[in-house]
Amino acid sequence: MSPCTDAIVIGAGPVGLFQVFQLGLLGLKAELIDVLPEAGGQCVALYPEKPIYDVPGVPVCTGRELTRQLLAQAAPFLPPDADTGRPCNLHLGHLVSEVSALPEGGYRVATAQGLVRRARALFIAAGAGAFVPKTLALPGLDAAPNVHHHLPDGTPPGWVGRHLIVSGGGDEALQAVIDIAGTNASHRPARLSLLHRRDQFQADPALDAxxxxxxxxxxVDLIVGMPSASQISPQGTLSALDLLGADGQTRTQPLDHLLIRQGMSPKLGALTQWGMALERKQVAVSPSTFESSLPQVYAVGDINTYPGKKRLLLCGFHEATLAAHAAAAALRPDAPQHLLYTTTSPLLHERLGLL
Ligand SMILES: Cc1cc2nc3c(=O)[nH]c(=O)nc-3n(C[C@H](O)[C@H](O)[C@H](O)COP(=O)(O)OP(=O)(O)OC[C@H]3O[C@@H](n4cnc5c(N)ncnc54)[C@H](O)[C@@H]3O)c2cc1C
Structure with missing residues (x-):
């Protein structure tokens, strides 16, 4: 059975990252889970290069820059694994599919990818839901091992030396083409194509150029056509796409790998079955503790609702702070609940690894 930790944070968006930081300051250990292959939530999935102007003390930063800073701030509480160097309590690429109360108290959390964790408190920082890539509605694609949605995480991708088609005409697809074309030869496909339904992109002019x-x-070669059918081999791999051209003709386009970059959409999915009271698909919380209708299940950031709720980063950071204090009081009722300042507290300096 997995050991029981203090807290599990579901969602590694900006608010989930700050939640880990706030819990760490209070001496609570957290595991952080997200379905995306990188942290940052909407900031990275929807607007990585767009400017944000209303984070206190930060006149301007992009979604990606804010994520980088939040990761750096939470780093003392995301310790690296000795072998991989990656934070051992950050589980990316995991969709939380089950949450159940344990008879002895606390909660069991399981992911569709097989991770199981137990914790005394849960923090749901799930935003508008789990980000899942938009895909082509063609049979067999979801299970095909040579169909991808994300860029590789540093290891050589399967498409090295093969024909890779990137599908899409927006920023995501164009940025992927630029990134792949610019990688070193050991990570590059032998042939790189961009597939879009027409010879015009809906992308940032700089990416377009x-x-x-x-x-x-x-x-890079541009293939213009609308995918109308998939050809799946007996082994389950995608061998070709049938493309409908503007001339009304269908052509078969063979390929080795397909990278679909058509954006992300959030799905609430199983979250609605976890037992918290919901109001219009948001988790109803107390505005002083951000606890849901379930004991020691807190909801912070865009996923929650309470009178006056605003879906802003600043509000999510405030909620994460108060939720961490509420959880610390509930989990350690006999411990003193003094408010400590990061500026002056030796205890907080020790927790931050500064001493
Ligand atoms: C275009 C745009 C511009 C914006 N600009 C601003 C701005 O200028 N200022 C501002 O204050 N706010 C802005 N916002 C809003 C801000 O981005 C959100 O308030 C913020 O991202 C909410 O953070 P979050 O961590 O609560 O949720 P999210 O950022 O949505 O992160 C939630 C994470 O949880 C994960 N998740 C959910 N369910 C599961 C599950 N079951 N299993 C695993 N993972 C799961 C998701 O994959 C996601 O990564 C903007 C939003 C958009 C779309």
Whole structure:
């Protein structure tokens, strides 16, 4: 059976990251889980390069920069694994599918990928739901091992030396093409194509111009057509797409790997079955503790609702702070609940690894 930790935070968006930091300051250990392959939630999935102007003390930063800073701030509480160097309590690529109360108190959390963890308190920082990539509605694609949605995490991808088609015409697809074309030869496909339904993109002009240059240089070829059918081999891999052209003709396009980059959409999914009271698909919470209708289950950030709720980063950070204090009081009722300042407290300096 997995050991019982203090807290599990579901969602590694900006609020989930700050939740881990606040719990750490109070001496509570947390495990952090997200379905995405990287932390940052909406900031990274929806607007990584767009500016944010209303984070206190930060006149301007992009979604990606804010995420980087939140990760750096939470680093004392996301210790690296000795082998991989990655935080051992940050579980990315895991969709939380089950939450159940334990008879001895606390909760059991299981992911669709097989991770099981137990904790005395839960923090639901699930935003608008788990981000899942939009895909092509063609049979067999979901299970095909050569169909991808995310860029590789540093290890050589399966498409090295093969023909990779990137599908999409927005920022995500164009950025992926630029990134893949720019990787070193050991990570590059032998042939790189961009597939879009027409010869016009809906992307940032700078990305559009960069991809047009790659096409003109012959580093990328543009395939125009609307995928209408998938050809799946007996082994379950995708071998070709049938593409409907503007001339009404269908052509078969063979490929080795397909990377679908058509954006993300959030899905609440199993969260609605976990037993917390919901109001219009948001978790109803107390505005002083951010506890839900279940004991020691707190909901913070965009996922919660209470009178006056605003879906802003600043509000989520405030909620995470008060929820951490409420959980600390509930989990350690006999411990003194003094408010300590990071500026002056030796205890907080010790927890931050500064001493
Ligand atoms: C275009 C845009 C611009 C914005 N600009 C601003 C701005 O300028 N200022 C501002 O204050 N706010 C802004 N916001 C709002 C801000 O981004 C959100 O308030 C903030 O991201 C909420 O953070 P969160 O951590 O609560 O949720 P999210 O950022 O949505 O993160 C939730 C995370 O939980 C994960 N998750 C959910 N369910 C599960 C599950 N079952 N298993 C595993 N993982 C799960 C998701 O994959 C996701 O990564 C903007 C939003 C958008 C879309």
């Amino acid at each position: 960069a991809v047009r240059t790659l096409i003109a240089q012959g580093q």
